[in-house]
Amino acid sequence: MTILLRVTDPVPLTVELVRVDSPDGAWDTLAIEVNDGRAGAVVVATDRRRTAFVRQWRPLAQRHLWELPRGFAATSTERAAPESPVETAVRELREETGVVGHHADHLGTIWADSGLLRTPVHVVHVQVPEGAPSLPGAEVDACAWWTADDVRRAIRRGELCDALSLAALALASAMD
Numbered sequence: 001m002t003i004l005l006r007v008t009d010p011v012p013l014t015v016e017l018v019r020v021d022s023p024d025g026a027w028d029t030l031a032i033e034v035n036d037g038r039a040g041a042v043v044v045a046t047d048r049r050r051t052a053f054v055r056q057w058r059p060l061a062q063r064h065l066w067e068l069p070r071g072f073a074a075t076s077t078e079r080a081a082p083e084s085p086v087e088t089a090v091r092e093l094r095e096e097t098g099v100v101g102h103h104a105d106h107l108g109t110i111w112a113d114s115g116l117l118r119t120p121v122h123v124v125h126v127q128v129p130e131g132a133p134s135l136p137g138a139e140v141d142a143c144a145w146w147t148a149d150d151v152r153r154a155i156r157r158g159e160l161c162d163a164l165s166l167a168a169l170a171l172a173s174a175m176d
Contacts, residue, residue, distance in 0.1 A: 040112070040121040041088040042168040043069040045101060047130040050145040051169075053160070054096050057141065064141060066154060068165040069096040070121075085122030093126055097134040097143045101126035107175050110167045123168045125175075 045052040051068070058065045071092040073083040083091070086104045093099055104127070109120040134143035146154065151169065154160035 038072040038075065039085060039088075039119045040070060040072050040164075041085045041092060042110075042121055042123050042164050043089045043093045043126055044107070044123065044168055044172040045069065045093050045097070045099065045126045045128050047128050047132060047145070049130075050147055051151065052093070052097055052099065052128070052134060053144050053146055053165075054136065054140040055142040055144070056139060065162050066144070066160050066165075067162040068168055069093050069140075070164060071095070086124055089122070089124035089126055093128075096137045096140050098137060099128050099132045099134050101128045103127040108171050110164075110171060112164055112167075121164060121168075123171045125172060 043052070045068075053066050054069050055064050055066050057063075069089075069092050071088065073085075073088045074091070085106055090101055090104055093101055105125045107123045107125050109122055112121050134145065136143050151160065155166070160166070
């Protein structure tokens with residue numbers, strides 16, 4: 001892999017244009033990697049029969065999207081010790097919905113875009129009390145609790161089309 005261009009200012013984020021050669025040297029491609037070194041976490045928060053979703057504006061999609069709560073691990077300036085994927089998920093759930101989970105399990109790891117992002121995204125299941133109220137935090141516009149039928153309807157209607165959420169739901173379903 002050869003770095004052709006690296007931009008690191010003015011924010012603590014690295015954007016690189018790289019040339020990647022195949023192991024046998026038969027081909028190469030250009031990829032853009034975006035990385036600030038922090039892994040992400042997607043939260044599958046359930047109260048036994050419903051799953052928590054948040055709606056927020058996504059500028060690149062130019063629309064509001066319904067998604068599972070998610071975010072990146074806290075930076076070293078935000079906390080002294082590195083944040084685990086489970087800690088990230090529990091914090092993101094609380095920040096985005098106000099809900100505090102009482103049991104969390106790391107389900108697995110997915111790659112959001114293996115050609116663009118260098119860090120994995122951890123999928124974490126968080127059990128929450130049944131009937132837990134949710135209030136949208138500053139980062140989201142709305143919160144909702146959906147049954148499995150609601151999720152299927154939202155997918156069919158194109159209301160739930162975020163790839164990270166769909167991949168996390170597939171992983172969670174496979175782990176049942």
